[in-house]
Structure formats: C-alpha cells, structure tokens
Amino acid sequence: MKDRELIIVESPTKAKTLKKLLGKNYLVEASFGHIKDLPEKRLGVRIEEGFLPEYELIKGKERILRNLKNTAKLCSRVILATDPDREGEAIAWHIAEELENKVQLQRALIFEFTPQGIKEALTNLTSLRENLYRAQQARRVLDRLVGYKVSPLLWKALQGGLSAGRVQSAALRLVYERETEIKNFVPREYWTIKALLEKDGFQFWVKLIEKEGKKLTLSKEEAKKILEELERKSFYVLSFTKKEKTKKPPPPFITSTLQQEASKVLGFSVKETMAIAQRLYEGLPLGPLGQRGLITYMRTDSVRISPPFQKAARDFILKFYGKEFLPSKPHTFKSPKEAQEAHEAIRPTSLDLTPERIRPYLKRKDFELYDLIWKRFLASQMAEMRLEVGKLKVKCGDFVFQGLMEVEKFPGFMIVWEGKKKEGNLPSFKEGEELLALKVEAERHLTQPPPRYTEASLVKELEKRGIGRPSTYATIITTLLERGYVKLQNKVFYLTELGEKVAQLLLKHFPTIMDLSFTNKMEEELDRIANGFVSFQEVLAGFYGPFSSDLQRAYKELKDDGSSLHRP
Numbered sequence: 001m002k003d004r005e006l007i008i009v010e011s012p013t014k015a016k017t018l019k020k021l022l023g024k025n026y027l028v029e030a031s032f033g034h035i036k037d038l039p040e041k042r043l044g045v046r047i048e049e050g051f052l053p054e055y056e057l058i059k060g061k062e063r064i065l066r067n068l069k070n071t072a073k074l075c076s077r078v079i080l081a082t083d084p085d086r087e088g089e090a091i092a093w094h095i096a097e098e099l100e101n102k103v104q105l106q107r108a109l110i111f112e113f114t115p116q117g118i119k120e121a122l123t124n125l126t127s128l129r130e131n132l133y134r135a136q137q138a139r140r141v142l143d144r145l146v147g148y149k150v151s152p153l154l155w156k157a158l159q160g161g162l163s164a165g166r167v168q169s170a171a172l173r174l175v176y177e178r179e180t181e182i183k184n185f186v187p188r189e190y191w192t193i194k195a196l197l198e199k200d201g202f203q204f205w206v207k208l209i210e211k212e213g214k215k216l217t218l219s220k221e222e223a224k225k226i227l228e229e230l231e232r233k234s235f236y237v238l239s240f241t242k243k244e245k246t247k248k249p250p251p252p253f254i255t256s257t258l259q260q261e262a263s264k265v266l267g268f269s270v271k272e273t274m275a276i277a278q279r280l281y282e283g284l285p286l287g288p289l290g291q292r293g294l295i296t297y298m299r300t301d302s303v304r305i306s307p308p309f310q311k312a313a314r315d316f317i318l319k320f321y322g323k324e325f326l327p328s329k330p331h332t333f334k335s336p337k338e339a340q341e342a343h344e345a346i347r348p349t350s351l352d353l354t355p356e357r358i359r360p361y362l363k364r365k366d367f368e369l370y371d372l373i374w375k376r377f378l379a380s381q382m383a384e385m386r387l388e389v390g391k392l393k394v395k396c397g398d399f400v401f402q403g404l405m406e407v408e409k410f411p412g413f414m415i416v417w418e419g420k421k422k423e424g425n426l427p428s429f430k431e432g433e434e435l436l437a438l439k440v441e442a443e444r445h446l447t448q449p450p451p452r453y454t455e456a457s458l459v460k461e462l463e464k465r466g467i468g469r470p471s472t473y474a475t476i477i478t479t480l481l482e483r484g485y486v487k488l489q490n491k492v493f494y495l496t497e498l499g500e501k502v503a504q505l506l507l508k509h510f511p512t513i514m515d516l517s518f519t520n521k522m523e524e525e526l527d528r529i530a531n532g533f534v535s536f537q538e539v540l541a542g543f544y545g546p547f548s549s550d551l552q553r554a555y556k557e558l559k560d561d562g563s564s565l566h567r568p
Contacts, residue, residue, distance in 0.1 A: 006075040008068060010082045010091050017113045017283030020291045029071055035061045036094040043148050045141050051540040053141050065098055072103050081108040085299050085471060086136035093133045112349045113283045113293025135530035138539055142166055146513055149551055157505055157558055167468040168479045169506050170519040174461055175486050176503035178453060179495040185449035191223035195401055196438040197235060202427045206394050206403035223442040230396055235437050238393040240429035247385040249413035251303040251333035252345035252377045255470030256463045263456035266368050270455050271474040276369045286361045293349055295373055299471040300343040303333040313381040316351045327383045347377040375416050382413035390426045452492040466520035509554035512546045
C-alpha cells in the first residue's frame with residue numbers, strides 16, 4: 001500500500017468528488033473542517049510571549065485525527081488539498097503539525113474540481129505557505145483579543161451573553177450611523193413639471209429644466225402658476241442631438257459581487273449564497289455526466305480568467321452566437337489592488353455544462369445560482385451593447401424642457417445577461433418644428449433619507465470601506481443578527497434597541513475598534529503578513545498598544561459611573 005498517496009481535504013463532499021475523479025493510486029480522506037482552534041473557556045493567547053496562540057484539538061476530532069494519522073502511515077506521501085485560502089492553509093498547517101515528522105508532506109491548490117483542475121494541482125505541488133497561515137493566525141488572535149477582553153464590559157454595562165467582535169463592531173457602526181441619519185432626516189417638499197409629447201406615433205416625456213436660462217426649484221404654488229402659463233401654448237424643438245453609445249459587459253463575479261447580485265436578483269442571503277457556491281465548487285452528481293465541480297473557487301477577489309479558458313469562451317461564443325457577438329480582443333477588467341491574482345474569477349468549469357443541460361440534476365436554488373454565474377461569465381467575454389441615445393430640448397414660451405431617449409441597436413452581451421430587447425430607431429426632429437402635447441402635469445416629491453441597508457448594499461459598503469473580507473461577510477451579518485443587534489425586515493436591516501445601546505457604548509469606550517479606517521488598516525496589515533512584508537508579532541503589537549489603553553480607560557469609566565448604560 002506504500003505506493004499509494006493520501007490526499008486530505010476538509011470536506012466529505014470534496015473527498016467524494018476526488019475519489020470519483022482520481023485513480024486507485026490515491027486514498028482520499030476528509031478532516032471535516034478545522035481540527036484545532038483556540039480554547040473555548042480561556043483567552044488562549046500568551047500576550048507576553050509574542051501573542052503565541054495556544055491551539056487545542058477541537059472536541060470530537062480525536063477519531064478523525066487518529067484515522068488521518070493511521071492512513072498517512074500506510075502511504076508514500078500526504079498531499080494537503082484543503083481550500084486555497086487562509087482558512088484552508090490553517091487547516092493544512094494544523095494537520096501537518098499532528099502527522100509524524102517522517103511523513104512526506106506537500107500542498108495542492110485546487111481551484112476547480114474537474115479532471116483538468118486536479119491534474120494541474122497535482123502537477124504543481126508546493127509546500128505549505130507559512131505567511132498565509134500567519135495571516136490567518138493573526139486574524140484569529142485579533143478577534144479573540146477583542147471578543148475576550150471587550151465582551152465582559154458589555155455584560156457589566158448591559159446584559160450577559162453579549163459579544164463584541166473586531167470586524168462585527170465596525171459593521172454595527174455602519175448600521176447605527178445609517179439609522180441615526182434616517183432618524184434625523186427632515187423631508188423637504190419640491191415639485192417638478194413634465195409633458196408627454198408625440199411625434200409620428202412615438203410618445204416621450206420631457207421635463208421642465210429652466211426658464212430664461214435659470215435652473216428651477218419649484219414649490220407647489222410656483223408649479224401651479226407655471227402650469228397655468230403653459231396652457232394653450234405650443235411646444236417647439238430647440239435642438240436634437242443623437243449619438244451612439246456602447247455599454248461594456250460587467251466583469252465576471254468575485255465573491256462580493258456574487259453575494260450582491262444573488263441578493264438583488266435571486267433574493268438569497270449572503271450566507272445562503274456562500275453555502276450554495278461551496279456545493280457547486282466541491283462537486284455535485286450530474287447523472288451520466290458523473291460527479292464534478294461546476295464552478296471555480298468561490299472565495300476570490302480577482303477578475304482574472306486563465307488564457308486557456310478565455311480562448312474556450314471565445315470559441316463557444318463564435319460557435320453558438322456568431323462572429324458579431326465576439327469582441328475583436330478579450331475585454332480587460334481591473335481587480336482590486338489587494339487581489340490574489342493566482343486565483344481566477346468565479347466562473348463555470350465548463351461552458352458545455354450549460355444551465356439547461358444540467359438543470360435536471362440540480363436543486364432549484366443550486367440551479368439558479370449556477371445559471372447566474374454561467375451567464376455572467378459568458379456575458380463578460382462578449383461584445384459590447386450598442387445604443388443610440390437622443391437628447392431633445394423643447395421650448396414652450398419662456399420655459400425649456402429636456403428629454404433623453406435611447407434605443408438598442410445591437411444587444412451584444414445583453415443577449416445573455418438580460419435577454420434581447422426590441423431594436424428600434426429614434427425619430428428625427430427639426431429645429432423649430434411643433435410637437436403635439438398630449439398632457440402636461442406637475443408632480444410632488446419629497447426628498448428621501450438614505451435607504452436602510454439591504455444585505456447587498458451592506459456588503460457593498462463593507463467592501464468599499466475595506467472592512468472584513470468577502471469570505472467573512474456572511475459571518476459578520478449572521479453574527480449581528482444572532483446577537484440581536486440588528487433585525488432583517490422586508491429585506492432591509494433595522495437597528496434594534498440593544499444594537500443601538502451596544503454601538504453607543506463601544507463608540508464611547510472603544511473608539512479604536514469602532515474606527516472604520518483603523519479596521520480597514522488592520523485588513524491591509526493582514527494582507528501584508530500574507531505577502532511576507534511584516535511579521536505576525538509586529539501587527540499584533542501595533543494593535544494591542546492602543547487597544548489596551550482603551551480597555552483600561554473603559555474599565556475605569558464604567559467603574560466611576562457605575563455602568564454607563566442601563567439594561568434595555
């Protein structure tokens with residue numbers, strides 16, 4: 001049996017997919033997630049010894065670890081093929097620590113569970129990536145320090161069972177500040193006037209924009225007066241310009257954009273999206289097509305597409321849509337500055353596995369997310385949409401109205417992404433010609449407060465501010481909901497009374513962890529650890545200094561005022 005090799009993954013589904021795709025020379029076992037973590041009932045960080053974490057075997061993992069050790073002894077080599085991100089690296093590292101020294105260990109980075117993806121990973125084996133592991137370790141220790149040190153203060157000031165997380169607290173601040181803006185908002189009334197005009201059966205709206213060269217902001221009385229002035233007056237064309245506009249396809253999905261689009265289009269929660277994407281990545285049974293992964297690794301911030309797959313996409317478009325839908329050269333999309341370019345965007349593993357072809361083998365929600373990913377990727381490789389855009393200015397007495405109109409000239413990528421629309425032509429207008437007015441009306445408006453966050457818009461804001469990472473957004477949102485700090489009602493977040501009190505207490509006593517720019521800076525520091533630019537200890541020491549000062553001051557202030565807030 002020593003001629004066989006052992007591949008260890010973290011998920012039984014991955015193990016099942018690998019077993020079906022690999023030959024008999026490999027044994028495949030699963031660790032069922034992390035095997036080690038910090039202790040549950042104590043800090044587990046030796047602050048004075050360079051923030052050394054004291055990892056323990058997770059309760060219930062003894063049998064799994066024993067099986068991995070015994071199987072490893074029977075094999076010539078052990079290949080650790082856990083996820084290719086920080087968490088996967090930590091799992092691989094902890095397994096490696098527990099296996100015997102004489103076991104030959106190597107690391108495989110599998111970005112897609114297909115025969116080709118696995119072949120590439122096994123051909124390009126590497127060693128464990130210590131910097132990536134140290135970055136995960138730093139995140140875990142940071143989160144433990146904040147949670148373990150701050151949560152007791154919440155218990156003292158408010159109630160037991162509350163928690164304060166490093167990134168979760170910054171996210172709570174966003175919801176708290178939005179709620180405050182909404183509460184303090186005073187709506188203001190204003191009016192607009194528009195006219196429905198017609199030319200050769202083509203109807204269109206134009207909006208009043210100015211009088212004698214001056215922009216207008218109207219009250220109810222002013223709008224009524226203008227309507228009276230416009231009665232029985234004719235509308236004449238002042239100017240009409242038209243030009244062709246192109247619309248570039250969106251880039252293929254990264255984690256955050258997939259979460260946002262699935263929320264907006266499919267109504268999926270961020271947590272649900274990530275769970276479904278995990279299944280699609282790890283592999284599903286497709287009847288006679290066998291078990292295989294349907295998408296590439298779903299935790300990525302890179303929009304890169306491998307050249308071979310880009311070529312495959314261009315061949316597919318040419319074959320099934322025709323030359324006009326193929327751009328002369330592939331589109332280029334820019335990844336965020338900290339993106340790991342070794343990763344690709346989220347894409348299907350094979351365009352031949354069209355959504356309709358594999359629909360019979362997928363559950364409804366699995367199909368819907370796969371359909372979204374497949375179409376978004378294909379659209380990203382297609383030709384631009386072409387539109388004809390017209391800008392019409394119309395005069396009525398001393399008043400100038402303006403209307404914008406557009407028609408589709410060529411659908412391009414939209415044929416896949418949103419479906420083909422009716423093509424048409426804009427009417428022609430001559431300067432000075434009279435237009436038929438079907439009706440003129442005034443509309444009342446109220447200025448609107450900023451909208452409450454949806455899951456999609458909160459993810460977008462977290463990403464924009466650099467708070468957390470796309471792979472952690474689902475956990476951040478779930479924690480805020482489970483702790484009762486926010487509630488989700490009609491798909492928007494409301495701050496609860498408890499959430500408001502926690503946010504106020506943290507803002508008062510812990511300005512450091514509630515500082516959005518500081519939270520962003522810590523994410524950048526974690527990236528610097530992963531890239532080998534700074535050590536684990538340097539980053540933690542830089543954080544712990546100001547945090548420790550906040551902590552001492554908070555204990556003193558709470559002691560002096562006998563608990564700054566009362567239990568809700």
